[in-house]
Amino acid sequence: MLSDALKHKFDTVIARYPLKRSAIVPLLLFAQDEIGHVSDEAVEEIARRVGVRPIEVVEDIGYYSMLHRKPVGRYHFQVCTNISCMLRGGEEIFAHCAKKLGIGHKQTTPDGLFSLEEVECLGACCGAPAMQVNYDYYENLTPEKIDELIEKLRRKDQGSRIKD
Amino acid sequence: MVDLIKLTIDGKPVAVPPGTLLIDAAKQMGIEVPSFCYYPGLSLQGACRMCLVAIEKMPKLQTACTTVVGNGMVVHTETPEVANARKAMLEFLLTNHPLDCPVCDKGGECELQDAVFRYGAAETRFLETKQHEEEKKFSSLVYYDRPRCILCYRCIRVCDEGMDVNAYGIGFRGAHSEIIPNRGEHLECEECGACIDICPVGALTSGTYRYKTRPWEVTYTGTVCNHCGDGCKTTLSVRNNVVIRANNRDHSGVNGEFLCVKGRFGWDFVNSEQRLTSPLIRKNGKQEEASWEEALAHTAERLQAVLAQHGPGAVAVIGSNRTTNEENYLLQRFARSVLGTNNLDHHRTADFSSLVRALTEAGAADRHATIEEIGAASSILVIGNDPTHQHPLIAYQVRQAVRQHGARLYVVNAGEIKLRRQASQYLQVSPRGEAEAVRALAGQVTASQDLCTGEAEALPTFAQALTKESDTVVIFGDEIQGQGVGDLVRWGLTLSGRTRFVALGDYANSRGAADMGLFPDTLPGYQPLSSEAARQQFESAWGSNLPTTSGRNLRSILEGIRAGEIKALLVFGANPVRTFKLEKAAFAGLQFLFVAELFRTETAEFADIVVPATSFAEKSGTMTNTCGQVQALKRTMRKAGTRSDLEILLALARLFGQKWPYQSSEDVLREIIALVPGYGIPLPGLLVGHAVATRPEGAPPPLERPDLVFSSRDSLFTSGTLSRYSWALNSVDEAKKPYGHAF
Numbered sequence: 067m068l069s070d071a072l073k074h075k076f077d078t079v080i081a082r083y084p085l086k087r088s089a090i091v092p093l094l095l096f097a098q099d100e101i102g103h104v105s106d107e108a109v110e111e112i113a114r115r116v117g118v119r120p121i122e123v124v125e126d127i128g129y130y131s132m133l134h135r136k137p138v139g140r141y142h143f144q145v146c147t148n149i150s151c152m153l154r155g156g157e158e159i160f161a162h163c164a165k166k167l168g169i170g171h172k173q174t175t176p177d178g179l180f181s182l183e184e185v186e187c188l189g190a191c192c193g194a195p196a197m198q199v200n201y202d203y204y205e206n207l208t209p210e211k212i213d214e215l216i217e218k219l220r221r222k223d224q225g226s227r228i229k230d
Numbered sequence: 231m232v233d234l235i236k237l238t239i240d241g242k243p244v245a246v247p248p249g250t251l252l253i254d255a256a257k258q259m260g261i262e263v264p265s266f267c268y269y270p271g272l273s274l275q276g277a278c279r280m281c282l283v284a285i286e287k288m289p290k291l292q293t294a295c296t297t298v299v300g301n302g303m304v305v306h307t308e309t310p311e312v313a314n315a316r317k318a319m320l321e322f323l324l325t326n327h328p329l330d331c332p333v334c335d336k337g338g339e340c341e342l343q344d345a346v347f348r349y350g351a352a353e354t355r356f357l358e359t360k361q362h363e364e365e366k367k368f369s370s371l372v373y374y375d376r377p378r379c380i381l382c383y384r385c386i387r388v389c390d391e392g393m394d395v396n397a398y399g400i401g402f403r404g405a406h407s408e409i410i411p412n413r414g415e416h417l418e419c420e421e422c423g424a425c426i427d428i429c430p431v432g433a434l435t436s437g438t439y440r441y442k443t444r445p446w447e448v449t450y451t452g453t454v455c456n457h458c459g460d461g462c463k464t465t466l467s468v469r470n471n472v473v474i475r476a477n478n479r480d481h482s483g484v485n486g487e488f489l490c491v492k493g494r495f496g497w498d499f500v501n502s503e504q505r506l507t508s509p510l511i512r513k514n515g516k517q518e519e520a521s522w523e524e525a526l527a528h529t530a531e532r533l534q535a536v537l538a539q540h541g542p543g544a545v546a547v548i549g550s551n552r553t554t555n556e557e558n559y560l561l562q563r564f565a566r567s568v569l570g571t572n573n574l575d576h577h578r579t580a581d582f583s584s585l586v587r588a589l590t591e592a593g594a595a596d597r598h599a600t601i602e603e604i605g606a607a608s609s610i611l612v613i614g615n616d617p618t619h620q621h622p623l624i625a626y627q628v629r630q631a632v633r634q635h636g637a638r639l640y641v642v643n644a645g646e647i648k649l650r651r652q653a654s655q656y657l658q659v660s661p662r663g664e665a666e667a668v669r670a671l672a673g674q675v676t677a678s679q680d681l682c683t684g685e686a687e688a689l690p691t692f693a694q695a696l697t698k699e700s701d702t703v704v705i706f707g708d709e710i711q712g713q714g715v716g717d718l719v720r721w722g723l724t725l726s727g728r729t730r731f732v733a734l735g736d737y738a739n740s741r742g743a744a745d746m747g748l749f750p751d752t753l754p755g756y757q758p759l760s761s762e763a764a765r766q767q768f769e770s771a772w773g774s775n776l777p778t779t780s781g782r783n784l785r786s787i788l789e790g791i792r793a794g795e796i797k798a799l800l801v802f803g804a805n806p807v808r809t810f811k812l813e814k815a816a817f818a819g820l821q822f823l824f825v826a827e828l829f830r831t832e833t834a835e836f837a838d839i840v841v842p843a844t845s846f847a848e849k850s851g852t853m854t855n856t857c858g859q860v861q862a863l864k865r866t867m868r869k870a871g872t873r874s875d876l877e878i879l880l881a882l883a884r885l886f887g888q889k890w891p892y893q894s895s896e897d898v899l900r901e902i903i904a905l906v907p908g909y910g911i912p913l914p915g916l917l918v919g920h921a922v923a924t925r926p927e928g929a930p931p932p933l934e935r936p937d938l939v940f941s942s943r944d945s946l947f948t949s950g951t952l953s954r955y956s957w958a959l960n961s962v963d964e965a966k967k968p969y970g971h972a973f
Contacts, residue, residue: 121399
């Protein structure tokens, strides 16, 4: 079930565009932020609201690599290996993440905490090698910084669980 | 008259109407510009870039499929630059396309193969490993092979624009793009298979045809589909006496390239192992195999015994909705002139008699619309029925009329049928309220409160809009019958222009059965039995007297059997036990039941004699579609042990001491052309595969009772007996959806 807040958000976003279908990508992002991925229900709902067929929404999801049809980890590591990052050790960073987390490209750890993806340019060449975790950027990465980050995120997760 | 645009293509001048696409202008001159994504009748895509041509004064090569002709244009379609560009495009297409042509279904009839043959390079500069992906099963009838796909979008467009199903999309991006179905990994659609037929390569393949044969190893025969009443032309691909594919290969005939799931896949009942191949005779309560000679001799004996003891009034004949005109004609001759009875009828699925009667009375006997006229109409009124399910071709023609040239569609229906999507006016009425709606439209009655579910303005608005139309084609189902047809015709003819009519009958030759006089009170060509002149015409041709009193209709035949008044019943290609939901006890009063059928149906199970009939693929003859257009069936194969209804009737007549002058179905057709009013059709057109329109004219008696005309409400996936023995039609999940489901 999509929350009322999300449905309200849908209404306000759609109203911003002269053409309803222009709102598809923002709506997908908001839906993904709430659910963690784009569920069938979200696809149907968005299609209905902007007046397109569900398959047209599915087409858009496939086109954009940041939209996911299946659940990803709570922290989604998107490591850039494009030219600038590659020259500054991006591939090694990716390999290190893979080794540390025990997962590969587009895989998720069994506890559902982390997932890993090799992505194209993040537009952060000035801070290469760079990586995006959910919406946050981490730049000038080294294997040590990765270890630290993973540790920090694990603690944060435990903390939040105790609080729950 | 608009001025033509003058241009030069490959040094030759040509003049074409404004708005013509360059690719079509070239085609008119016999110049083939290769293309994958361009497809006549579909929206433009400009995706494949195969149709690049050089246009003088334009800096780069242009796509001929999206460029509109201009005055003074000078176009070159075959320069070295053009050939190089095409070669380069093909090199790109082949980077990931597997060269598995030797095992690909499409090998030999593949547009990519043909293009490479013409322009392709013998070598490629791409040395990388090809991306491979496993084949996907979209449904039991549609498979998708991603690596072969060249992303021309034809399947997506034909599904959207041709079928109004919208089952396909394009997923992912760049070199990973692929065709995706609407339900995750699967298709949920009408399963028409148009996507397979339109695919220029072997990316979409057919669940019934894949990996079965090479296309040059089969024989192709153009014939007519045997399922619904629309009469689509289809080409059967036959190999070793087995049908393996159907598609309208040359896109000729009333349907062009269109076929529905039944036409494209539903022919496989022909190959069914449950086909009867030997006559059965009931001996000591059990049906046992027997020879044809024994079965027919036995039939004649038993019939003669009943006739001698109880007279011709104790014998009745039920005819078929899917046998040929010639067979139906001979059947009524056999009943009337040999058995001497008018106890003759068939399951009427539309009231063709009342339509002919009403049009003749109004002096408008030529106002039957053809399938082509529906597609070209500017205004269409559909009353009752659900053409998407029951008449897929007519539904397609209606959609094309709306899409291609902005026809207005008016729908009167109790259900929310799929065609309402195209309707400019949709009048939803209460269940079975269509006839009342017609009377109200005609101004005969004021619509009752609940007819349009309380919307008082709906009907007047609808009627008002229709009066502004002209040349309307009126299409109606079994909801309108008897008096109702008269009301509709009289009102329809008051609309401006040439209003034309179509009555929707269920099966392949429902119209033909009516035209050939399988009625207790009507002779062939809708001539009333009471007409002395009509009777005499047939009496002198056949050299025998016909019974003058009307016989029993189908309901009355069944009642007569129950009452013990009918002692012998002959059934050809029908299954009344299922149609009328009869128990065995209903036939207890019969002394003799004869059934000619393809399968051991519920009716055949009760029979004393069952003879195996041939299917449509195994015989010649003619069929008349629901619009009254006659087309020729062509024999494509043989089935050992079976005989056509025509052969069966000729043999029975011989056993009754008759000397009938027919050697073949063509002899019978010649007699039909000579004797049956409205059937004076030219033979040559028929023989080359045209659909020839008939113009019946007559004054048949009014409909005796309302329960004689009823449609079976077959869905897209059913058609009476035949569909039950089709693997393909029963294999798809969509077949489990109820009649009327809109995909």
